[in-house]
Amino acid sequence: MSVQQLIFLSLAIVTIFSAIMVVSLRNLLHSALWLVLTLLGVASLFALLEASFFAAVQILVYIGAIAILLIFAVMLTHNIMSVSDSQTNRGWGIAIVLVSIILIALISQLSTWEGFNTALIGLNSPGQETVLLLGKGLVDPQGYALPFETASVLLLAALLGGVYIAFDKRIDKKT
Amino acid sequence: MIPLSWYLILAAVLFLIGLYGAIVRKNAIAILLGVELMLNAVNVNLLAFWHYHSQLNGSIEIKGMVFTAIVILAAAAEAAVALAIIISVFRSNKSIVAADMNTLKG
Numbered sequence: 001m002s003v004q005q006l007i008f009l010s011l012a013i014v015t016i017f018s019a020i021m022v023v024s025l026r027n028l029l030h031s032a033l034w035l036v037l038t039l040l041g042v043a044s045l046f047a048l049l050e051a052s053f054f055a056a057v058q059i060l061v062y063i064g065a066i067a068i069l070l071i072f073a074v075m076l077t078h079n080i081m082s083v084s085d086s087q088t089n090r091g092w093g094i095a096i097v098l099v100s101i102i103l104i105a106l107i108s109q110l111s112t113w114e115g116f117n118t119a120l121i122g123l124n125s126p127g128q129e130t131v132l133l134l135g136k137g138l139v140d141p142q143g144y145a146l147p148f149e150t151a152s153v154l155l156l157a158a159l160l161g162g163v164y165i166a167f168d169k170r171i172d173k174k175t
Numbered sequence: 176m177i178p179l180s181w182y183l184i185l186a187a188v189l190f191l192i193g194l195y196g197a198i199v200r201k202n203a204i205a206i207l208l209g210v211e212l213m214l215n216a217v218n219v220n221l222l223a224f225w226h227y228h229s230q231l232n233g234s235i236e237i238k239g240m241v242f243t244a245i246v247i248l249a250a251a252a253e254a255a256v257a258l259a260i261i262i263s264v265f266r267s268n269k270s271i272v273a274a275d276m277n278t279l280k281g
Contacts, residue, residue, distance in 0.1 A: 077262070
């Protein structure tokens with residue numbers, strides 16, 4: 001077993017353990033903090049896959065923005081659900097059975113594919129060639145300029161929609 | 176050298192933990208945490224296949240990276256809108272339990 005495999009296994013154990021903590025803890029604030037650890041584990045997996053740009057984006061966007069947004073929302077809606085109440089609905093037994101069936105089905109289907117056990121070797125891309133190719137591809141009209149611009153419009157629409165929905169309309173009535 | 180299967184199995188496990196969280200949790204924000212886990216698992220899968228495909232072709236492909244970038248972007252948009260809706264519902268209903276959000280029920 002090589003050093004890389006040991007690193008992968010320890011990262012995988014941390015990621016999966018913290019993911020289980022995210023879905024099982026009763027205190028939602030603790031769940032959100034465990035989610036940060038999961039996202040960090042996934043970011044290190046991206047680094048192992050030689051997608052260093054996405055490792056950075058994962059830390060900036062997910063841990064820097066989404067996780068903080070979630071923690072804010074948890075704090076804004078605090079004290080509504082008592083921690084001593086059950087946080088799961090009645091269907092948790094069925095959900096575990098369903099999830100295990102899907103896991104077995106997925107892995108048994110994937111393992112019939114001949115490329116399943118391919119060892120991933122290092123890509124020979126010197127320097128930051130990968131990021132340069134991605135940047136050029138995203139603004140190239142023959143490449144992915146249209147999806148890229150559509151995605152920016154989606155982000156703008158989501159921003160405006162979020163502000164509009166969360167805006168407190170009672171302020172207008174008082175004045 | 177790490178086999179591709181390890182990444183795929185890890186992504187499957189992460190996705191299903193997220194699915195479990197999204198199904199069983201009562202709190203709307205906890206459901207959102209489950210959905211975030213699922214989106215991350217999808218990104219691991221996409222980048223693992225991107226690496227596999229680039230290695231097979233001997234040159235860097237960017238299709239998989241573009242897909243991953245758009246998934247991250249959609250996740251950010253989804254989190255922002257979903258949290259706005261949750262805060263709006265919390266303001267009018269004083270509850271963020273998903274089962275209580277039944278204003279549209281006939």
